[in-house]
Amino acid sequence: VDAQLWMACAGSMCSVPPVGAAVYYFPQGHAEQASTAVVDLSAARVAALVPCRVTAVRFMADAESDEVFAKICLVPLCPGEAVVDVDEAAAAGGGEAQQQVDRPKPASFAKTLTQSDANNGGGFSVPRFCAETIFPELDYSIEPPLQYVYAKDVHGVEWKFRHIYRGTPRRHLLTTGWSGFVNQKKLLAGDSIVFMRSEGGDVHVGIRRAKRGFCGIGGDDDGLSSLPAW
Amino acid sequence: VDAQLWMACAGSMCSVPPVGAAVYYFPQGHAEQASTAVVDLSAARVAALVPCRVTAVRFMADAESDEVFAKICLVPLCPGEAVVDVDEAAAAGGGEAQQQVDRPKPASFAKTLTQSDANNGGGFSVPRFCAETIFPELDYSIEPPLQYVYAKDVHGVEWKFRHIYRGTPRRHLLTTGWSGFVNQKKLLAGDSIVFMRSEGGDVHVGIRRAKRGFCGIGGDDDGLSSLPAW
DNA sequence: TTGTCGGCCGATCGCCGACAA
DNA sequence: TTGTCGGCGATCGGCCGACAA
Numbered sequence: 001v002d003a004q005l006w007m008a009c010a011g012s013m014c015s016v017p018p019v020g021a022a023v024y025y026f027p028q029g030h031a032e033q034a035s036t037a038v039v040d041l042s043a044a045r046v047a048a049l050v051p052c053r054v055t056a057v058r059f060m061a062d063a064e065s066d067e068v069f070a071k072i073c074l075v076p077l078c079p080g081e082a083v084v085d086v087d088e089a090a091a092a093g094g095g096e097a098q099q100q101v102d103r104p105k106p107a108s109f110a111k112t113l114t115q116s117d118a119n120n121g122g123g124f125s126v127p128r129f130c131a132e133t134i135f136p137e138l139d140y141s142i143e144p145p146l147q148y149v150y151a152k153d154v155h156g157v158e159w160k161f162r163h164i165y166r167g168t169p170r171r172h173l174l175t176t177g178w179s180g181f182v183n184q185k186k187l188l189a190g191d192s193i194v195f196m197r198s199e200g201g202d203v204h205v206g207i208r209r210a211k212r213g214f215c216g217i218g219g220d221d222d223g224l225s226s227l228p229a230w
Numbered sequence: 231v232d233a234q235l236w237m238a239c240a241g242s243m244c245s246v247p248p249v250g251a252a253v254y255y256f257p258q259g260h261a262e263q264a265s266t267a268v269v270d271l272s273a274a275r276v277a278a279l280v281p282c283r284v285t286a287v288r289f290m291a292d293a294e295s296d297e298v299f300a301k302i303c304l305v306p307l308c309p310g311e312a313v314v315d316v317d318e319a320a321a322a323g324g325g326e327a328q329q330q331v332d333r334p335k336p337a338s339f340a341k342t343l344t345q346s347d348a349n350n351g352g353g354f355s356v357p358r359f360c361a362e363t364i365f366p367e368l369d370y371s372i373e374p375p376l377q378y379v380y381a382k383d384v385h386g387v388e389w390k391f392r393h394i395y396r397g398t399p400r401r402h403l404l405t406t407g408w409s410g411f412v413n414q415k416k417l418l419a420g421d422s423i424v425f426m427r428s429e430g431g432d433v434h435v436g437i438r439r440a441k442r443g444f445c446g447i448g449g450d451d452d453g454l455s456s457l458p459a460w
Numbered sequence: 461t462t463g464t465c466g467g468c469c470g471a472t473c474g475c476c477g478a479c480a481a
Numbered sequence: 482t483t484g485t486c487g488g489c490g491a492t493c494g495g496c497c498g499a500c501a502a
Contacts, residue, residue, distance in 0.1 A: 114463060114464085115464080116462095117463090120495090123495080125461095125463065166498085167497075176495080176496085344484060345485080349485095351474050396475095397476075405476095409473080
């Protein structure tokens with residue numbers, strides 16, 4: 001998965017250590033995230049945290065849900081081994097993927113889907129900022145202003161959206177192509193969509209599913225989530 | 231899975247040995263059916279066929295495709311162990327599932343789906359024999375004769391079909407409910423559907439997918455497949 | 461600026477008898 | 482007896498501006 005799009009989907013709260021950096025591995029946290037039955041590590045005499053070195057990082061996305069995650073390879077530090085700081089490791093380069101992350105972040109925009117956006121048979125209200133910053137420049141001399149936006153998802157699949165500027169007052173909308181995207185990705189109101197403009201000008205699209213946990217905590221973002229992702 | 235429906239779906243060409251029976255196990259055949267890479271058994275010094283005793287039989291169906299299969303537990307015969315014939319084992323009882331198989335087969339009917347049956351937006355032409363033998367008795371005094379048929383699939387899920395007797399000349403049709411069934415089960419022209427009437431009068435429905443192999447051999451049944459499955 | 465609504469038009473679904481194999 | 486076809490009415494998808502938050 002493209003590292004830039006990955007970062008845009010993961011959001012600004014997420015940071016990934018560079019290859020070579022020294023980090024702590026928390027077995028208990030790992031066990032709790034594992035989907036199968038929780039293992040009682042206290043009985044297994046495992047250290048609560050293990051100093052490790054990052055040997056590899058891969059940016060990935062789930063084939064079905066499009067949700068992004070990272071595969072990080074860790075090797076326990078030998079006693080007395082030199083500890084490399086995160087910043088030092090980043091400065092040292094640390095692999096192609098890491099270099100991509102270090103480049104200036106391209107323009108991206110995240111919006112939480114409203115009921116109208118997710119409704120079957122509806123379109124997508126494009127915030128003005130997104131239309132003007134992320135999408136290709138629209139020709140306002142034709143009436144109504146209209147173009148097709150092509151956007152690649154995390155799998156490299158290209159989606160085609162009809163982008164029109166219409167209504168009174170005028171607003172940007174995605175119409176044809178949008179409902180198919182919503183259905184295929186099984187998006188619901190509350191999920192977020194991320195548009196990103198790469199350096200070459202290509203448009204990319206990713207999604208960020210709403211947390212549908214049991215308790216209320218850790219739930220939705222606040223209103224700020226509809227601001228630019230950078 | 232209900233043993234009677236299982237048998238109706240598997241068809242009359244299929245026989246399953248009873249528990250206790252002595253059979254031969256063919257490692258090569260097993261390896262060839264395994265989906266992963268073919269193992270070269272000749273290098274592993276495995277006997278071509280192994281005398282075994284059946285210790286358990288389970289009738290099952292794939293959760294996605296509804297295709298039926300049997301899980302048969304085998305134990306190698308000890309040298310000199312008494313060999314029990316299939317017929318003897320069947321006579322000896324051999325478990326609940328086996329007893330169900332031995333009961334007189336309930337009425338069932340298999341039909342290969344035509345293009346019109348599988349067409350989206352179309353209904354299902356019910357052969358007269360099926361309608362009169364398998365479905366509940368239709369009240370011909372009302373105009374048009376109409377009822378709803380409820381049928382359970384191999385998973386116990388109940389499907390509702392509108393059954394009408396209409397047209398000139400008159401014929402039996404399944405309309406409302408049919409296309410949903412076709413879509414959910416991903417049925418195509420050439421696949422077969424099996425209707426069965428249990429002893430209690432309940433209607434069951436199963437499917438038999440067409441073999442879509444590479445070469446022509448081992449392909450479709452001949453025209454006889456549209457005859458009653460018994 | 462943008463979320464939601466009702467209107468409306470066209471496409472599709474799906475039920476129908478006609479007809480022929 | 483039953484497979485396929487064209488017709489046609491109902492439903493639904495989806496594009497639109499109006500309006501208000």
